[in-house]
Amino acid sequence: xxxxDQRTIxxxxxxxxxxxxxxxxxVTQPHPDTLYFAIDKRxxxxxVDGLVNEMxxxxxxxVGTDKRPVTGEFAIxxxxxxxxxxxxxxxxxxxxxxxLRIASITGVVPGANWAExxxxxxxxxxxxxxxDPRRLLLADDWPEGVYPLRRDFPYNYQPPPAExxxxxxxxxxxxxxxxxxxxxxxxxxxxxxxxxFVEGETIVGCDTRIFYNHRGIEKxxxxxxxxxxxxxxxxxxxxxxxxxxxxxxxxxxxxAAGIEAPRRARYIRTIMLELERIxxxxxxxGIAGHIIGFDTVLMQTWRIREPVMWLCEEIxxxxxxxxxxxxxxxxxxLPNQIxxxxxxxxxxxxxxxxxxxxxxxxxxxxxxxxxxxxxxTNEWAKKICTVGPPARASGVAIDARIDHPYAxxxxxxxQIATQEAGDTWxxxxxxxxxxxxxxRLVREALSAIPEGPICAEIKEEIPPGKVGVSVVxxxxxxxxxxxxTGGDNRPYRWRVRAPTxxxxxxxxxxxxxxxxxxxxxxxxxxxxxxxxxxRLETIDRRTKEVRIYSRADLLEMSRGKARRRGAx
Amino acid sequence: xxxxxxxxxxPCLLNVVLALFLSPLCEGIMRKLRAAIHSRxxxxxxxxxxxxxxxxxxxxxxxxxxxxxxxxxxxxxGSLLLLATLVPMGTxxxxxxxxxxxxxxxxxxxSGVLIMLAGFASASPYASIGSSREMMMLLSVEPxxxxxxxxxxxxxxxxxxxxxxxxxxxxGPSISMAIGGVAFFLALQALAGKLPFDIAxxxxxxxxxxxxEQSGPRLALFRWAIWTKQLVFAFLLVEVxxxxxxxxxxxxxxxxxxxxxLVVLMLVAVIDVVNPRLRxxxxxxxxxxxxxxxxAALAFAVIGK
Numbered sequence: 001x002x003x004x005d006q007r008t009i010x011x012x013x014x015x016x017x018x019x020x021x022x023x024x025x026x027v028t029q030p031h032p033d034t035l036y037f038a039i040d041k042r043x044x045x046x047x048v049d050g051l052v053n054e055m056x057x058x059x060x061x062x063v064g065t066d067k068r069p070v071t072g073e074f075a076i077x078x079x080x081x082x083x084x085x086x087x088x089x090x091x092x093x094x095x096x097x098x099x100l101r102i103a104s105i106t107g108v109v110p111g112a113n114w115a116e117x118x119x120x121x122x123x124x125x126x127x128x129x130x131x132d133p134r135r136l137l138l139a140d141d142w143p144e145g146v147y148p149l150r151r152d153f154p155y156n157y158q159p160p161p162a163e164x165x166x167x168x169x170x171x172x173x174x175x176x177x178x179x180x181x182x183x184x185x186x187x188x189x190x191x192x193x194x195x196x197f198v199e200g201e202t203i204v205g206c207d208t209r210i211f212y213n214h215r216g217i218e219k220x221x222x223x224x225x226x227x228x229x230x231x232x233x234x235x236x237x238x239x240x241x242x243x244x245x246x247x248x249x250x251x252x253x254x255x256a257a258g259i260e261a262p263r264r265a266r267y268i269r270t271i272m273l274e275l276e277r278i279x280x281x282x283x284x285x286g287i288a289g290h291i292i293g294f295d296t297v298l299m300q301t302w303r304i305r306e307p308v309m310w311l312c313e314e315i316x317x318x319x320x321x322x323x324x325x326x327x328x329x330x331x332x333x334l335p336n337q338i339x340x341x342x343x344x345x346x347x348x349x350x351x352x353x354x355x356x357x358x359x360x361x362x363x364x365x366x367x368x369x370x371x372x373x374x375x376x377t378n379e380w381a382k383k384i385c386t387v388g389p390p391a392r393a394s395g396v397a398i399d400a401r402i403d404h405p406y407a408x409x410x411x412x413x414x415q416i417a418t419q420e421a422g423d424t425w426x427x428x429x430x431x432x433x434x435x436x437x438x439x440r441l442v443r444e445a446l447s448a449i450p451e452g453p454i455c456a457e458i459k460e461e462i463p464p465g466k467v468g469v470s471v472v473x474x475x476x477x478x479x480x481x482x483x484x485t486g487g488d489n490r491p492y493r494w495r496v497r498a499p500t501x502x503x504x505x506x507x508x509x510x511x512x513x514x515x516x517x518x519x520x521x522x523x524x525x526x527x528x529x530x531x532x533x534x535r536l537e538t539i540d541r542r543t544k545e546v547r548i549y550s551r552a553d554l555l556e557m558s559r560g561k562a563r564r565r566g567a568x
Numbered sequence: 569x570x571x572x573x574x575x576x577x578x579p580c581l582l583n584v585v586l587a588l589f590l591s592p593l594c595e596g597i598m599r600k601l602r603a604a605i606h607s608r609x610x611x612x613x614x615x616x617x618x619x620x621x622x623x624x625x626x627x628x629x630x631x632x633x634x635x636x637x638x639x640x641x642x643x644x645x646g647s648l649l650l651l652a653t654l655v656p657m658g659t660x661x662x663x664x665x666x667x668x669x670x671x672x673x674x675x676x677x678x679s680g681v682l683i684m685l686a687g688f689a690s691a692s693p694y695a696s697i698g699s700s701r702e703m704m705m706l707l708s709v710e711p712x713x714x715x716x717x718x719x720x721x722x723x724x725x726x727x728x729x730x731x732x733x734x735x736x737x738x739x740g741p742s743i744s745m746a747i748g749g750v751a752f753f754l755a756l757q758a759l760a761g762k763l764p765f766d767i768a769x770x771x772x773x774x775x776x777x778x779x780x781e782q783s784g785p786r787l788a789l790f791r792w793a794i795w796t797k798q799l800v801f802a803f804l805l806v807e808v809x810x811x812x813x814x815x816x817x818x819x820x821x822x823x824x825x826x827x828x829x830l831v832v833l834m835l836v837a838v839i840d841v842v843n844p845r846l847r848x849x850x851x852x853x854x855x856x857x858x859x860x861x862x863x864a865a866l867a868f869a870v871i872g873k
Contacts, residue, residue, distance in 0.1 A: 200700075293772065
């Protein structure tokens with residue numbers, strides 16, 4: 001791992017001390033790459049301004065914590081990253097119960113918009129001077145003044161039913177009409193409501209309401225589950241990048257508790273993470289094709305993707321949601337005899353992925369639909385703090401694997417590719433490049449993987465009050481998990497920020513003055529994942545009977561009906 | 569009376585039955601081809617018939633009232649069946665005495681306009697955007713049809729489709745008619761609502777456009793109309809621009825024509841599968857260029873090529 005420059009740490013400390021104007025309460029360094037400042041809340045905007053505009057720090061997320069049982073106060077924490085210096089900066093301000101207000105930083109960092117609304121909804125600390133203080137997280141029929149992430153709020157509370165409630169949505173400008181996209185719409189696999197203001201076919205503005213599916217996962221982690229149960233819940237945050245969330249959570253706890261996962265476990269995590277990126281990018285390429293009516297791309301990329309899923313099933317027992325991660329390492333080893341098959345499948349996938357890339361890159365109609373469409377400027381990408389491929393396609397060279405190396409990326413570093421154009425085509429190119437790079441990474445990790453244990457032995461209980469910040473570069477961008485350890489064998493606060501959270505906030509600027517036809521592909525080019533962002537899950541508990549269907553059974557079920565009608 | 573029954577009514581019936589009952593089969597074959605290119609097994613080729621049966625058996629739900637709105641699906645299908653009787657399909661057009669090329673052009677436009685009306689009347693923002701796109705497509709494609717058919721009329725010195733076909737059979741291929749045929753084929757792709765020109769439906773953008781509010785039997789009739797449309801226009805293309813070989817035995821001629829129509833529809837299906845959807849402004853620009861190029865056909869016709 002890159003050593004953090006001691007001079008950087010001194011510079012940051014001095015800058016924060018200078019800007020806080022005597023309001024600095026304490027400075028600690030809970031982990032070599034983490035600086036933790038406690039400052040008085042009146043100095044917060046000035047310090048943030050200094051960090052962002054002078055130190056080029058990137059805002060990641062805000063965490064609102066109800067610390068009343070410990071300190072008697074609430075705490076608002078803003079998390080920043082100094083990407084080049086591999087450093088996390090945590091700024092925390094206590095907020096007294098008598099005065100539940102803190103100055104908003106959205107004016108300084110536009111990307112903090114949702115994060116501030118979220119802590120307001122969750123614990124009831126009001127960001128003063130916020131430009132758009134409407135509800136974000138809570139449902140429209142949720143009662144006023146009830147804050148779900150406060151410690152005295154029971155996890156299984158059910159609010160009374162409400163009637164005649166509707167989201168507060170903006171009205172279109174004069175002369176424009178409303179075209180609703182959502183809450184259920186063909187190209188959105190999950191619910192999200194985009195209220196497009198259109199003049200003819202041209203978009204002149206939009207408003208949005210999402211978080212229809214908030215699942216209260218963080219609350220469950222803080223109140224019901226224990227450290228070693230949460231990885232399974234974290235994995236279910238997303239149906240595509242589940243392993244990313246479980247890895248990110250485990251790493252955060254390991255960091256907080258000072259546990260070092262064994263090298264072999266780190267390599268296996270790297271391999272699984274990259275396999276996930278391979279199948280996720282193939283999935284995305286197919287969906288992007290489908291959005292602009294190019295179903296051949298969808299069918300072919302998903303066919304290519306399928307062997308990767310089978311491989312994951314052979315390694316973990318599941319196509320998705322592997323259940324391999326645990327605090328301290330892994331529960332399941334990567335069998336050595338699978339290596340030849342892995343290599344073989346990768347070679348096949350690589351060959352076909354290159355064929356698809358060449359077909360896609362040379363398709364002029366595809367250029368017509370994606371070049372210059374949905375442009376995210378470099379300046380706005382930085383302001384809104386976008387991450388992952390959308391950021392890299394706009395010339396922002398950030399990648400968690402390089403900036404905050406985790407797992408085995410310090411020994412098998414990726415080559416990251418950036419594009420400058422910032423349009424949909426650039427995002428296609430970035431992802432196609434990453435797809436092939438991931439295949440290389442898996443190969444390299446496989447050949448360098450050491451023998452040894454896969455899980456660290458944890459002898460002592462995890463002490464309370466420790467902080468751990470971890471990032472993982474998901475296919476969609478950087479996922480962030482923040483853990484504050486607590487007593488009774490569970491986190492006191494667990495904060496998840498999925499990559500789509502910042503990326504979606506960039507959409508309104510990207511679709512302005514585009515046509516209706518360009519909105520779905522522009523949204524699609526962000527590779528949005530609402531379940532990550534909102535953290536939802538549904539379970540069918542009707543049938544208790546267990547029957548295992550083989551692949552042949554399922555194919556027979558889907559084809560049998562057609563065959564009975566006389567098809568071949 | 570009996571004579572007109574045999575010479576007019578029976579051929580009309582033949583054309584209508586052909587158009588009505590072959591169109592789902594053609595659609596089924598096109599779907600199968602699409603599936604093959606997708607590496608899928610695909611539905612059985614009889615699936616469109618089952619689709620129609622299923623939709624026809626469903627409840628008739630309407631988003632608005634009114635006699636016009638209620639009758640639009642039947643009128644749309646009807647207009648295309650009328651077109652079928654005006655177009656030569658293997659033999660001379662049965663209703664040829666009732667109308668020439670100009671009438672064909674008018675009747676050909678009707679179905680598009682009716683679907684557009686259905687969209688505007690159904691009071692959905694998606695449908696009205698779909699309808700306005702349909703209108704723009706219609707305005708871009710109509711001139712191409714007119715120019716392409718005019719080339720034939722100019723060469724054969726007649727406005728009767730039958731006359732053009734006969735002239736073609738007697739005089740063999742010519743550069744001008746070949747260019748006109750290609751232009752007509754490109755227009756056919758848009759008339760059939762296939763990619764890259766399925767802009768007025770665009771499921772992923774406007775959820776089916778003009779027909780978003782249609783369901784059950786009404787949707788069945790609209791679907792049927794659209795399938796019939798692609799078949800009748802394919803017949804028109806094949807008969808007017810590529811009528812050879814003509815052996816003189818009606819049944820054999822009909823079979824050959826149908827094979828050619830199938831080839832044309834397969835081409836349409838392949839283009840549909842290998843292209844993403846264009847934006848409406850891009851499509852209009854494209855057809856503008858096609859229209860200008862098809863003027864070359866007229867120029868060739870003037871110098872006798």
